[in-house]
Every structure is written in structure tokens, then in C-alpha cells.
Amino acid sequence: KQEVTQIPAALSVPEGENLVLNCSFTDSAIYNLQWFRQDPGKGLTSLLLIQSSQREQTSGRLNASLDKSSGRSTLYIAASQPGDSATYLCAVRLTGSQGNLIFGKGTKLSVKP
């Protein structure tokens, strides 16, 4: 059974700092991996999607990497801002499934001015 783990569960950093969020998964037979942002009481905003054949994806200050063989992904946020404060969710899509996503519990990020 696929399990997705995110470490740390919570993180507080001063504004301007670079930071890394970690995601690990137990079954490497994934089709892709996706990072989402969730603001309190809100739905999900997709940040980056990495196909299983890719090693990384970049969007602005965000960079996500994928090492499928070791079951790990990282989300790097450069020059963090208070507006980055949110919960970041990692999710994997299994091969051969109907396409449903398996989510981690998320990392709650707080960026202090």
C-alpha cells in the first residue's frame, strides 16, 4: 500500500530564508508526483507536477525534484515571503489506478516578517 510521508509537519522561518520541504513515498511505481498549496479552510492550488520520467520542475521561486528510485521528492522555496505561509501537500499518482492521488499530511509553513 502506497504511503506518503512529509517531513517536517510544521516549519517556521524568517522572511527571506531559503527552505526545503521533504516528501517520501513507499512504492516507486508512480506515474507522477504533484505539490499543492492549501490555505486554511481552502481548496488546493497545484504548484508543480513532475512526471515519473522527470527529475525536477521549476516555477518562479519554487523548484521540485523527484528521485523515484529512492522514493523521495523535495520542494525548494527560494527567498521565502510571508505570503508563502500555507500548508504544502505532496501527492503521488499510482500507475494503473484510475488516477486518484495519494496525499501526505502536509507541511505547515509559517514565514515570519
Next chain:
Amino acid sequence: GAVVSQHPSRVICKSGTSVKIECRSLDFQATTMFWYRQFPKQSLMLMATSNEGSKATYEQGVEKDKFLINHASLTLSTLTVTSAHPEDSSFYICSASTGGLYNEQFFGPGTRLTVL
């Protein structure tokens, strides 16, 4: 593009009543819709997958007679929580896909259900 809406955004009801939540794809045809549930400080858990015009496929442990899903059109799916109880209080999020096994899912803003 690829906007998904949910209604209502928040609902409070008495125990024993039924609640219907709507999920709409506003600018694309959603062949497949997914319903997730999220308890506080927990990850999103898939409840069921529905394909337009077909019966929903429920995940293990999800009661299909309690959580009724209807996906009658390519832009609308509904989740009805029947005879709701306080333990059903949760955040319900839908997502929609244009179909095919690996097409990207687009998520709605979620519905906060509180059962008194």
C-alpha cells in the same frame, strides 16, 4: 481555465439530516470526478471516483449507502451525506478531470460540513 466550484462552501446541519454538496467544472467537461475527505491535521483521503453516467467506485471503508454520489452530466457531480452524524463533520473536496487515466485533476475550494 480549468475551474472547479463547490457549493455550498460551508454547511451546518442537525444530526440525522441529509446534506447535498455540488461540484461543478465551469469551463471544461469532466469525464471523471473524485471526492476526497480531509479531517483536521490529516491528509486528504479519496472517498470515491465517479465517471459520468456510471456508478461511482468507492474506496474501502467508505459506505456507499451513506455517501451517495451522482455524476449525471459532464459538468456536475453531487455528494449526498445521508443521515449525517457528528463524526461526518469534515472538509469535503472534489476534483475533476477531463478523463483518461492520467489527466490532471483540478480541485474545488472545498465544503466544510459541521454536523451538530
